[in-house]
Amino acid sequence: MLPIVQNGDKVLRKISKEVPISSITKPKIQKIIANMSTALDSQFDGVAIAAPQIGVSLRIFVVSGRIFDEDFISGKESNKINSHKKNHSKSMVYINPVLIKISKDKKLMTEGCLSVRPLYGKVRRATRAVIEAYDEHGNKFTKDATGLLAHIFQHETDHLDGILFIDKAKDLQEIFAS
Numbered sequence: 001m002l003p004i005v006q007n008g009d010k011v012l013r014k015i016s017k018e019v020p021i022s023s024i025t026k027p028k029i030q031k032i033i034a035n036m037s038t039a040l041d042s043q044f045d046g047v048a049i050a051a052p053q054i055g056v057s058l059r060i061f062v063v064s065g066r067i068f069d070e071d072f073i074s075g076k077e078s079n080k081i082n083s084h085k086k087n088h089s090k091s092m093v094y095i096n097p098v099l100i101k102i103s104k105d106k107k108l109m110t111e112g113c114l115s116v117r118p119l120y121g122k123v124r125r126a127t128r129a130v131i132e133a134y135d136e137h138g139n140k141f142t143k144d145a146t147g148l149l150a151h152i153f154q155h156e157t158d159h160l161d162g163i164l165f166i167d168k169a170k171d172l173q174e175i176f177a178s
């Protein structure tokens, strides 16, 4: 299994580099994307992962399709595990993502991070975010998100700038999965 880099490792604090567009479809970048997806799928509660979290300082993040699965959203721990096994929705890849618009409307939401186990805390973020990025085929796209996905966009783009949610969170506490 691919280890997920934990807080304290310098790679999490670096500003990640842009991926040259012409290299997106090359084996090197495709392999990184595949490794990120594998690492993400290995975590039953993972919703997204940024490249620095597998030790690669490049501007890429992957969002698990799991977040769109009804039984995952319902939030029960047992359901989360089930939805992981089914894994029906496709993951989404964001390369060189830029938040081109975020709402003034903000909301506190509890978040955690695969690299900051076992801490959870509340972070105030925009309720709506529009992102521009390239997909794994090198095609540029724009995605307008609200709620959880908007929150994820902000958490993940922070990763690419060396920022962790604990820098912004309130009421940090340790929660151990039983």
Ligand code: ZN
Binding pocket: 112, 113, 114, 115, 155, 159
């Ligand atoms: Zn994170």
